[in-house]
Amino acid sequence: MKRENSNKSYKKALELFPRGVNSPVRAFQAVYGYPIFIVRGEGSRTWDADGNEFIDFCCSWGPLILGHNNKYVREKIIETTLNGTSFGTPTMQENELGELILKNNSKIEKIRFVNSGTEAVMSAVRLARGYTGRDKILKFSGCYHGHVDHLLVKAGSGLATFGESSSAGVPQSFAKETIVCELNNKEAVEKAFEEFGNEIACILIEPIPANNGLLIQDKEFLEFLRGITTKNGSLLIFDEVISGFRIGFEGASGYFGIQPDILTYGKIIGGGMPVGAYGASREIMSFIAPEGPVYQAGTLSGNPVAMAAGSAQVTQCLEEGFYEKLEKKTHKFVNEINDFAKANDFNVKVFSVGSIFWFAFTDLEKVQKAEEIDLQSMEIYKIFHNELLERGIYFAPSGYEVGFISAAHTEEDLKITVNAVKESLEVALKN
Ligand SMILES: *Cc1c(COP(=O)(O)O)cnc(C)c1O
Numbered sequence: 001m002k003r004e005n006s007n008k009s010y011k012k013a014l015e016l017f018p019r020g021v022n023s024p025v026r027a028f029q030a031v032y033g034y035p036i037f038i039v040r041g042e043g044s045r046t047w048d049a050d051g052n053e054f055i056d057f058c059c060s061w062g063p064l065i066l067g068h069n070n071k072y073v074r075e076k077i078i079e080t081t082l083n084g085t086s087f088g089t090p091t092m093q094e095n096e097l098g099e100l101i102l103k104n105n106s107k108i109e110k111i112r113f114v115n116s117g118t119e120a121v122m123s124a125v126r127l128a129r130g131y132t133g134r135d136k137i138l139k140f141s142g143c144y145h146g147h148v149d150h151l152l153v154k155a156g157s158g159l160a161t162f163g164e165s166s167s168a169g170v171p172q173s174f175a176k177e178t179i180v181c182e183l184n185n186k187e188a189v190e191k192a193f194e195e196f197g198n199e200i201a202c203i204l205i206e207p208i209p210a211n212n213g214l215l216i217q218d219k220e221f222l223e224f225l226r227g228i229t230t231k232n233g234s235l236l237i238f239d240e241v242i243s244g245f246r247i248g249f250e251g252a253s254g255y256f257g258i259q260p261d262i263l264t265y266g267k268i269i270g271g272g273m274p275v276g277a278y279g280a281s282r283e284i285m286s287f288i289a290p291e292g293p294v295y296q297a298g299t300l301s302g303n304p305v306a307m308a309a310g311s312a313q314v315t316q317c318l319e320e321g322f323y324e325k326l327e328k329k330t331h332k333f334v335n336e337i338n339d340f341a342k343a344n345d346f347n348v349k350v351f352s353v354g355s356i357f358w359f360a361f362t363d364l365e366k367v368q369k370a371e372e373i374d375l376q377s378m379e380i381y382k383i384f385h386n387e388l389l390e391r392g393i394y395f396a397p398s399g400y401e402v403g404f405i406s407a408a409h410t411e412e413d414l415k416i417t418v419n420a421v422k423e424s425l426e427v428a429l430k431n
Contacts, residue, residue, distance in 0.1 A: 041068025067408020118146025
């Protein structure tokens with residue numbers, strides 16, 4: 001595989017950006033080689049600066065549920081930009097996307113658009129604090145919520161503990177407001193509430209944790225979180241930036257049949273443009289400025305081009321059978337690989353939900369906690385990733401990242417991929 005032009009561009013980028021990138025995982029630190037510069041995408045495929053073609057399962061880290069360069073999304077973007085790109089006033093495009101979402105997603109009654117998932121979660125946490133008048137928040141190790149100060153916190157020592165900041169620049173005093181528990185562990189959460197019950201503003205969780213492997217939780221655990229927050233006057237926030245509009249139009253909340261108090265979205269609702277959003281009941285959302293006392297604003301929030309792209313995308317997601325078809329395709333893909341692994345006694349399992357999948361090099365039947373992920377297995381992923389690239393299959397450049405199947409992936413694409421996966425597993429697992 002030729003990588004001359006990508007490598008040349010990366011060399012240039014190294015002079016411009018920290019480790020050559022504008023978001024860390026892109027730097028290929030967890031896999032072999034240097035980042036590949038993509039110049040074009042169409043449907044399930046991307047092409048790089050050296051003319052290599054890939055079947056892409058990164059899908060821009062989740063937003064591209066229709067694949068690359070979807071015709072209607074592109075047309076809507078072009079049509080909108082002909083009138084300008086930003087006005088700093090309300091626009092029709094905001095109404096259109098807002099209405100599309102609220103009409104078809106029963107979990108929220110009002111929504112506020114922001115520019116990224118990080119911003120959505122940051123605002124949702126502020127809203128929970130403003131609404132409850134409490135300061136502490138409870139999160140789980142193995143969930144990612146963007147690079148918000150109070151959430152760049154990892155577990156300290158002990159069972160239910162105050163966190164320690166996981167990034168330089170996050171004051172220890174901020175981390176002290178965050179309690180970190182193990183996923184799928186009721187006792188840890190119970191203990192936290194026994195100790196700090198009336199100080200906890202909210203529990204924040206990815207209902208389908210998909211940023212540190214795919215750690216599918218027991219429905220019962222999520223129901224337990226609903227119960228204990230209600231009982232203690234705390235709010236339950238589902239961070240659905242990745243699962244929202246991916247697992248179904250109502251995301252994981254619809255999938256599990258659970259009503260959280262605040263929801264956050266991003267990724268898919270922007271159709272590939274930068275967007276985030278948070279929503280809740282009318283009553284809770286009335287706390288947001290200028291209606292209420294919780295301040296939150298944005299120069300480019302609800303940007304008409306992003307809103308138009310989002311509308312064009314989610315309109316297509318609303319088509320009859322859209323999610324069923326995606327899930328069926330994903331099942332078939334995952335089952336074929338799991339059957340192959342089993343038949344060959346390979347120590348790998350593909351976990352999946354909806355159209356999200358994750359390769360875990362493990363002999364565990366389930367992986368539900370960050371602590372259960374085998375660090376050593378990431379060495380196997382490195383080889384696997386490189387073998388796949390050589391065969392024209394683009395997986396995210398880290399074994400902790402999930403893969404996505406889009407509506408643009410054809411049966412033929414998946415057949416080619418299954419074969420490439422089999423060959424790559426043979427290389428990776430025979431070393
Ligand atoms: C991607 C993601 C975020 C952060 O969104 P950005 O747009 O990258 O800021 C937050 N929460 C979850 C669950 C995510 O998957």
